[in-house]
Amino acid sequence: MENSKNKIWDVKARRLELVNDTYLGYIVLIALCTIWFFASKSIKSELILPNFEKTALNFITGWTNKRIMTNFGITLKRVLMGVGYAIIIGTIIGIGMGYSKKVYNALSPIINSIRQIPIMTWVPLSIIWFGLGEGPTIFLIFMSAVFPLTINVIDGVANIDQNLVHAAKSMGASIPNIIRDIIIPGAFPSFLTGVRLAIGGGWQSVI
Amino acid sequence: MECLKINNITKVYKGNNNEPDKIVLKDVLFSINEGEFVCLLGPSGCGKTTLLTMIGGFLEPTAGEIYLDGKAIKGPSSERGYVFQNYALFPWMTVKDNIAYGLKFFDKSKEEKEQRVNYLINMARLNGNEKKFPIQLSGGMQQRVAVARALAGFPRVLLLDEPLGAIDFQMREILQNELDQMIQEANITAVMVTHDVSESVFMSDRVIVLGNNHGHIVSDYKIKLPRRRDRESSEFKKCVAELTSLVRIAFNENITAGEACIMKRRK
Numbered sequence: 001m002e003n004s005k006n007k008i009w010d011v012k013a014r015r016l017e018l019v020n021d022t023y024l025g026y027i028v029l030i031a032l033c034t035i036w037f038f039a040s041k042s043i044k045s046e047l048i049l050p051n052f053e054k055t056a057l058n059f060i061t062g063w064t065n066k067r068i069m070t071n072f073g074i075t076l077k078r079v080l081m082g083v084g085y086a087i088i089i090g091t092i093i094g095i096g097m098g099y100s101k102k103v104y105n106a107l108s109p110i111i112n113s114i115r116q117i118p119i120m121t122w123v124p125l126s127i128i129w130f131g132l133g134e135g136p137t138i139f140l141i142f143m144s145a146v147f148p149l150t151i152n153v154i155d156g157v158a159n160i161d162q163n164l165v166h167a168a169k170s171m172g173a174s175i176p177n178i179i180r181d182i183i184i185p186g187a188f189p190s191f192l193t194g195v196r197l198a199i200g201g202g203w204q205s206v207i
Numbered sequence: 208m209e210c211l212k213i214n215n216i217t218k219v220y221k222g223n224n225n226e227p228d229k230i231v232l233k234d235v236l237f238s239i240n241e242g243e244f245v246c247l248l249g250p251s252g253c254g255k256t257t258l259l260t261m262i263g264g265f266l267e268p269t270a271g272e273i274y275l276d277g278k279a280i281k282g283p284s285s286e287r288g289y290v291f292q293n294y295a296l297f298p299w300m301t302v303k304d305n306i307a308y309g310l311k312f313f314d315k316s317k318e319e320k321e322q323r324v325n326y327l328i329n330m331a332r333l334n335g336n337e338k339k340f341p342i343q344l345s346g347g348m349q350q351r352v353a354v355a356r357a358l359a360g361f362p363r364v365l366l367l368d369e370p371l372g373a374i375d376f377q378m379r380e381i382l383q384n385e386l387d388q389m390i391q392e393a394n395i396t397a398v399m400v401t402h403d404v405s406e407s408v409f410m411s412d413r414v415i416v417l418g419n420n421h422g423h424i425v426s427d428y429k430i431k432l433p434r435r436r437d438r439e440s441s442e443f444k445k446c447v448a449e450l451t452s453l454v455r456i457a458f459n460e461n462i463t464a465g466e467a468c469i470m471k472r473r474k
Contacts, residue, residue, distance in 0.1 A: 161293075161295060163291045163292075163293060163295035164295050164297060166263070166265050166283065166289070166291070166295070167289065167291060167295040167297075167356075168297075168308070169264075169265070169282075169283040170263060170264075170265075170283045170284070170285065170287060170288065170289040170357075171285055171288075171308055171309030171312065171356070171359070171360055172284060172285035172309060172312035172313075172360060173308075173312065174312075177311075177312070181297075181308070182297070185297075185299045186299075
């Protein structure tokens with residue numbers, strides 16, 4: 001079915017042929033909006049279910065609203081900063097803990113206990129430490145982003161085929177060479193999963 | 208001239224909890240001459256891979272030392288090229304980058320390195336595949352990349368850990384021919400681990416049969432057949448038969464009283 005790529009409706013088969021699965025997401029979204037549209041029409045109380053058209057209109061005009069966009073920019077900056085710090089620190093700790101059993105044993109009790117703390121309990125402490133303003137928010141974003149990232153990096157590094165490391169060593173590579181040429185590319189897929197989770201976690205703790 | 212000396216190597220793996228310690232190798236002593244191709248042959252669990260790993264420097268012996276040109280081996284180095292069982296090619300590097308990797312750490316001019324890599328690509332008959340990634344290659348080609356990569360850094364010894372272990376019978380003979388040709392061409396001292404008797408007869412000058420009972424040498428068997436061996440010749444078959452019976456002895460040593468008892472009951 002090479003030539004029918006991206007074709008939604010297959011005329012011959014007379015059925016919906018979803019060759020490219022990315023359409024599925026949009027179809028579900030449209031279906032949900034339709035249900036929302038009719039549900040809000042029948043419920044008639046905006047307190048229970050907001051009117052669909054009004055919400056959609058506000059969503060569209062919001063993009064041109066200066067105040068919303070300024071605040072959106074500020075939030076985006078905070079998320080990027082928090083996640084940025086998390087990427088730097090999480091990657092360093094993750095590589096250390098994944099590569100060396102000693103570092104892992106030394107740090108895992110602390111990391112594993114801190115990461116269980118609910119994010120909201122950091123709020124009072126972070127205000128005391130960083131004062132009011134940007135500081136606490138970035139700190140909270142950092143705290144919820146850093147652990148999923150660290151754990152994924154540890155996992156990625158620890159699961160690299162040891163023979164690849166041995167092979168590099170037998171060719172004369174030093175530890176920095178091994179980290180650069182074997183560990184980082186080898187753990188990159190796990191690192192990317194970690195970044196995805198970190199960004200998600202970061203957005204969740206935007207207050 | 209003596210190249211590699213395995214001097215009274217003992218390796219003991221500590222048992223977990225209440226398990227007794229496992230003696231894998233005990234007082235293994237032999238030396239390998241310059242240019243010799245030696246096979247380590249034996250039943251699984253006899254410590255042949257452990258011994259090769261120690262020559263590679265990835266594992267330390269419990270007692271004894273291994274000498275290369277009179278110097279004790281401490282950790283892995285580019286003096287000993289290693290071909291792993293699963294080849295361990297770097298999946299994110301092209302064939303050329305894989306082969307050239309070891310040369311990065313050499314103090315040589317760019318032209319010299321380029322020349323070396325091209326020479327190895329020619330030798331491994333990989334022309335036209337330089338830019339491919341390992342996943343795009345057949346098993347045989349991956350093997351040739353692995354050997355070329357291990358040879359790149361001008362090693363004194365080439366170590367091969369069951370390089371054909373996972374390959375089916377028909378393909379095996381073809382790859383044995385290729386490997387044999389490459390190693391003869393490189394004219395290098397080599398140690399190969401295998402559990403395939405005919406492979407060891409086909410490729411090596413000398414076969415060291417390791418026994419299962421506390422890993423010791425059962426036999427040091429020299430193969431005097433001329434190179435480019437004919438697998439169908441009667442001399443070749445005689446060597447295979449002799450070695451097979453030696454491996455059988457090596458294997459039977461492992462049968463403890465308890466296992467012998469179970470076997471008797473099955474009969």
